[in-house]
Amino acid sequence: MANVESPLSPELLRSMRAWRHDLHAHPETAFCEFRTSDLVARELERAGARVHRGLGGTGVVGTLARGDGPVIGLRADMDALDMQELSGAAHRSTIPGKMHGCGHDGHTAMLLGAAHHLAADPGWRGTLHLIFQPAEEHAGGGLAMVKDGLFDQFPCDAVYALHNSPNLPFGTMATRVGTVMANCDTYEITVTGKGCHAAQPEHGVDPVVAAAQLVTAMQTIVSRNVKPTDALALSITQIHAGDTWNVVPNSVLLRGSCRTLTAATRELAERRLREVCAGVALTSGASIDVQMFRGYPACVNTAAQVDLAARAAARVVGADKVDAACTPRMGSEDFAYMLEQRPGAYVFFGAARPDADNPPVHNPYYDFNDDILPLGAQYWVELVKIAMPA
Numbered sequence: 001m002a003n004v005e006s007p008l009s010p011e012l013l014r015s016m017r018a019w020r021h022d023l024h025a026h027p028e029t030a031f032c033e034f035r036t037s038d039l040v041a042r043e044l045e046r047a048g049a050r051v052h053r054g055l056g057g058t059g060v061v062g063t064l065a066r067g068d069g070p071v072i073g074l075r076a077d078m079d080a081l082d083m084q085e086l087s088g089a090a091h092r093s094t095i096p097g098k099m100h101g102c103g104h105d106g107h108t109a110m111l112l113g114a115a116h117h118l119a120a121d122p123g124w125r126g127t128l129h130l131i132f133q134p135a136e137e138h139a140g141g142g143l144a145m146v147k148d149g150l151f152d153q154f155p156c157d158a159v160y161a162l163h164n165s166p167n168l169p170f171g172t173m174a175t176r177v178g179t180v181m182a183n184c185d186t187y188e189i190t191v192t193g194k195g196c197h198a199a200q201p202e203h204g205v206d207p208v209v210a211a212a213q214l215v216t217a218m219q220t221i222v223s224r225n226v227k228p229t230d231a232l233a234l235s236i237t238q239i240h241a242g243d244t245w246n247v248v249p250n251s252v253l254l255r256g257s258c259r260t261l262t263a264a265t266r267e268l269a270e271r272r273l274r275e276v277c278a279g280v281a282l283t284s285g286a287s288i289d290v291q292m293f294r295g296y297p298a299c300v301n302t303a304a305q306v307d308l309a310a311r312a313a314a315r316v317v318g319a320d321k322v323d324a325a326c327t328p329r330m331g332s333e334d335f336a337y338m339l340e341q342r343p344g345a346y347v348f349f350g351a352a353r354p355d356a357d358n359p360p361v362h363n364p365y366y367d368f369n370d371d372i373l374p375l376g377a378q379y380w381v382e383l384v385k386i387a388m389p390a
């Protein structure tokens with residue numbers, strides 16, 4: 001399948017697998033990647049990189065410099081999830097309630113493998129920043145590194161990142177120019193009525209009925225306000241109200257998630273959400289308070305870097321296995337904060353095991369597919385050689 005032989009030595013391939021299993025057995029979550037960043041820093045130093053620690057908390061940057069030339073940043077994420085692993089793998093999590101359920105253990109191992117290989121490979125020239133970020137899952141470790149001066153201390157012409165994808169066939173790569181991952185916002189709505197006896201609704205203002213109208217009316221934002229060819233996922237994920245049978249509660253709390261691919265749809269969804277709430281408040285007599293919380297912005301790839309990423313991946317998996325115009329995903333990714341600062345490309349590497357059940361990421365049975373370790377590391381190597389020719 002691959003167009004070229006893996007340039008990585010068998011010993012390095014074994015090391016990558018060992019790091020991956022070690023990290024998987026010792027998962028650490030947002031900004032607590034202490035042991036993980038120790039391993040990363042140790043291996044970067046062993047590869048001969050100049051190592052800077054403590055950027056954005058537990059973030060690590062390793063620099064390999066070889067004369068004048070382009071300056072490129074490659075990013076891996078290091079954090080795990082707050083969930084219980086149920087896989088029976090020999091390298092399963094040893095920490096209750098924490099698990100590498102998204103494959104960031106594999107991403108870290110692949111970039112370390114590439115660092116070791118590139119340190120000894122004469123086929124490139126310039127400055128390479130190997131960026132290991134904390135807290136990708138929800139706490140914004142990428143933003144923390146940017147705020148901490150990532151690109152002031154380590155200026156990059158372009159930045160790149162990859163994510164494994166167990167729902168894409170093994171040995172494929174997918175990406176696209178423009179938005180590849182969504183804006184991820186959340187909201188909280190408080191409907192306040194006037195509590196009363198369940199037998200005497202005429203003495204109160206029922207916030208449950210108002211909330212029910214709201215749930216239905218909100219879906220008209222998706223179906224009637226947003227252009228059918230644009231994307232909006234507006235989900236109500238929590239409704240909390242009432243404690244007993246014979247009391248109409250005083251208030252109802254609703255929470256949910258709003259995912260969009262463009263700034264215009266993001267603005268439209270927020271404006272219409274407020275307007276629908278104001279309308280239901282008017283007709284129900286309840287007062288409705290809306291709080292919107294902006295989360296990770298959309299992950300936006302630039303054309304030249306997508307082209308370069310696609311060429312690098314083609315060398316690894318073959319051009320027929322590269323989809324450089326995939327559909328965007330409604331998930332989110334805090335590499336977006338780095339892409340707001342620099343041109344770059346975020347790509348998916350297919351990791352589905354043939355003829356096997358492939359639990360998705362964030363599933364308790366998920367385990368990163370070690371068979372893509374060589375492909376991911378080789379992708380980094382080929383990318384560097386194309387972007388930073390000797």
Ligand SMILES: [Zn+2]
Nearest residue numbers: 102137361362
């Ligand atoms: Zn994840």
Ligand SMILES: [Zn+2]
Nearest residue numbers: 102103104163
């Ligand atoms: Zn992830």
